[in-house]
Amino acid sequence: MAEGSTFKRCSWRDDNGKELGQKCPKLRRPSGGWNHRHGIWHYQIELPPTPDGKRRGPLRRGGFTSQDDAEAELAQVRALLSLAGPREPATRTQIADLIKRTLAETKTLPNLETVRRKIKTGLDLTQEITIEQWLEEFLQRKRKIEESTRRSYEGHIRLYLAPYLGQLALDRLKVSDIAVMFEQIEEFNDTIAERRASPDPSVRAGVKYRRPVSIATMHSIRATLRHALNMAIRQDRLLDFNPAAVLELPAKARPKALVWTDDRVHDWQTAFHERLRAQKQCRGGRRGDPIDAYTSTPRPSRVMVWTPAQTRLFLEEAQRHRLFALYRLIALRGLRRGEACGLRWKEVNLDAHTITINWQLVQLAG
Structure with missing residues (x-):
């Protein structure tokens, strides 16, 4: 040489x-x-x-x-x-x-x-590996995982990691690049909240199927990226440093559960009827959409708890439904939806008045 x-x-x-x-x-x-x-x-x-x-x-x-x-x-x-x-x-x-x-x-x-x-x-020296290319390789290598975990990885990559970071070179990814991605996600969260609060149904329709990304979901997105980059470090030695591992996000906080007290019910019903009236004005006097008004009227908290009287009222109304026994079981014994729907006859003992919960159904992509 x-x-x-x-x-x-x-x-x-x-x-x-x-x-x-x-x-x-x-x-x-x-x-x-x-x-x-x-x-x-x-x-x-x-x-x-x-x-x-x-x-x-x-x-x-x-x-x-x-x-x-x-x-x-x-x-x-x-x-x-x-x-x-x-x-x-x-x-x-x-x-x-x-x-x-x-x-x-x-x-x-x-x-x-x-x-x-x-x-x-054995990689091509003249070709840079992008984040999107590596994430595709990451998914192909993750063969022995639960289907629900795979769906979660695919969703994080398709909706967030690939659109925001996909075109960046893998070995040039910085902590600031990931931080900017989450800032943009938070900005879109603000847009969703503003449009949902609009009295105009056409404005709300633009974000009808979009939910704000919660802090817990942001932590999950970062975990997916961190796992993929760790694989690049351990298996292929494509990186010396994992920027996703040191990025700080706000702490995950579960929403505080609130009881539907009489005052809270009254306030929510007032806001609901005001939204219906606003819809009617926007439609030139034609009747508004009660379902749209119902889903778009903010609750006091993301998690609202029924009182015993409200639970009894629901069960009384549900008696004529074919799934009344299922609703009653969930209401009185606290089963999760997947556990209740996955309950099999061989796990039910009517003589002993017992049921055994040992598996559940999982919903994948609708």
Whole structure:
């Protein structure tokens, strides 16, 4: 492998307008040593041939104020080229292509450890892996997981990680990039809240099927990204650092459950009827949509608890329904929806008046 060399050049021109270059008499002192006040240091090194076998021009770089600086970058070029073994000419050619392209785009050399990891894992040196590409690879490798977990990963990737981060290079992902994603999600949450509070049904219809992303969901999104990046670190050594692991999010707080007291019921009913009237005005006197008004009228809390009297009233109304026994069981014994729907006859003992809960149904994608 060519070792390369460093040299000094002068950018001054003679009377004919030609650069003096290395022939400038002021580059050296009378004693023969270099004149540190004149000229600029450069280095030059031969690169491997192009993929079609043609000789490639030498790599020349200048602008260094000292010979040590020029020697340091030259040593980095040598280290990059030495990553390919003697029997790997194609890899050396790829490294040379990468050096030329990276210098042209960024004016800096490729990161040595990044190139080393790509060579070890057999990745194309001239192609950057994007976040979206790696997340697709992550999903393909996660074979032994529950279907509900897979659906969760797919949803986080499709709705948030790919749209906000997908086009970024995997090895250039920063903590600030992830923080900006969550800021944009919070901004959209504000948009949803504003449109839902509008008395105009057409405005609310624009966010009809969009729910604000809760803090708990944001933590889950970050967990998915953190898991995918950890895989890139452990299995393929594509990263040295996981930015998702150090990002701070607000603490998860469960919504405080409130009881439907008489005052709260009265206030909610008043707001509900006001929304119906506003709908009627927007529709030019035509009747509003009671279901839309019902779902869009804010509750005192996301979690509202019935009083015993309200529960009794519901069960009285539900007696004629074919699933009345199921509703009564849930109301009086606190089963989850999936547990109640998954209950099988062999787990019911009518003589002993007992049931055994040992599995549940899971809803996937509707």
